[in-house]
Amino acid sequence: MATETELAKQSVPINKIPKNSIESVIRVLVIRRGSITPYKNSRNEGTYRTIILVDEEGTKIQTTLFNKHIETWKDFLKPNKSYYIAKGRYDRVNPNYSSVHKEVELAFTDNTVIKETDHEVSTQKFSDGFLSLDAADNLPNGSVLDLICVLVSVNPIIQNATSKRREIVVTNELMEPTTVTLWGDFAENDGAFLDKLKDDKPILGLCDVRVSIYKGRFGISTIPVSSVLINPIFQKALDLRAWREIIEADNKDIIVAPTKAMKRAIEVPLDHILNGLLAESQDSMYKFKATIVDILNKDEPWYLSCKTCRKKVKVIKEAAACTNCNIDNVEYAMRYCLRLEVCGGEKRAQVVLFEAANNLLGCKKEECHYYRNLVLSKDKQFNFLVRIDLTDANPRRSLIAEEIHQLKDEAPIILEEEVRSVRKYRKRAKKTTNAAAQINQKKPKAAKD
DSSP states (O other): OOOHHHHHHHHHOOOGGGOOOSSSSEEEEEEEOOEEEEEEEEEEEEEEEEEEEEOOTTTTTEEEEEEEHHTTTSSSOTTTOOOEEEEEEEEEOOSSOOSSSSSEEOOTTOOOEEEEEOOOOOHHHHTTTOHHHHHHSSOTTTTTEEEEEEEEEEOOOEOOSOOOOEEEEEETTOOOEEEEEEHHHHIIIHHHHHHHHHGGOOOOEEEEEEEEEETTTEEEEEEETOEEEEEEEEEHHHHHHHHHHHHTTTTTOOSSSOOOHHSEEEOOOOOHHHHHHHHOOTTTTEEEEEEEEEEETTTOOOEETTTTOOOOEEEEEEEEEETTTTBBBBOOOEEEEEEEEEEETTTEEEEETTHHHHHHHHGGGGGGGGHHHHHHHOOEEEEEOOOOOOOOOOSSSSEEEEEEEEETOOOOOHHHHHHHHHHHHHHHHHHHHHHHHHHHHHHHOOOOO
């Protein structure tokens, strides 16, 4: 086997590798090590594992280990470790499958050489490729990007016979909560891990995720070749962490800020909604101001919900039957279904809150004593976000709110200068520490008595 020095001299950037090369050497950082997944087709069956790598140019490439190679390299290719890889085969990308590189993929052979190195791959250019949420919002639907953000909350997994998904909420310096949908293994594995870390509000680097705009609402979704990086240590992540620390030091809450959908929705009086006097909206989203007059089901503002479809279940002798899924024994959980009576001007209406109840109460069902928060919300004015189907000619007496915020709530905007000031402070602290160390080295030794 070649020495590390020899491998270093031979290594080249991924984009400089000739197609179908088998002699090239690359030095890469592992950013994703997928779970071992079974497969079966007309020609073969077995297991595979997807590995995503990145080099110092910020170029990503993927490789898929099959069957015996999974066992061969089980102690290598660990996330956040750097490796030299030699004698791999570089094939053209199959256009029928997603890939992090437009042209080539790395295939392992029996002769492939992998050597871990302490010469870590620089992530500076990799960091430069990450976009913020406000930049991502300007991209067209379907665009694939690398995103840097802060985790705010994690919802339970939703699954059926054909799919698994989990929604998480992330934000940025402009306090713009955005929903990211994790699919498949990301929902089950990464989502479960994020659920344990959610109280720490970790920084997330989401690689190769897709812009997903549905009914006018901006969101992000994972695709099969996405990667989820937790608390990465490249520069943009450190900047965002510095901002989060400023927020925490000021005792500000990053959870309850209005989303872009709330900010962009057309504001109308409540009576316009109830009487069908609405101008057309591209995404059918409207907001109105109203005061909470009463909580109609304050003694029991939740229901037993099927974890798969979120419909109401009937529990008999500890077994929950879901008529929607047509299953007699399903997993279930408590889910909010809060009914409010609100007043806007001279009009009154009933508003139903499901997930939006978390905004009103400031916590989830299993996390708080809800009653006090309900009582304190009475006689206060709120902004309600609702989606209205203009083709429905029936009078609206009950509205489902997708979001609710007390009117005094405003998202604080942290300027870039504040983030830079933290970085300057750290640099000054480092210089001070180094200077002190040099002075200590120059001090004469104390004379012995």
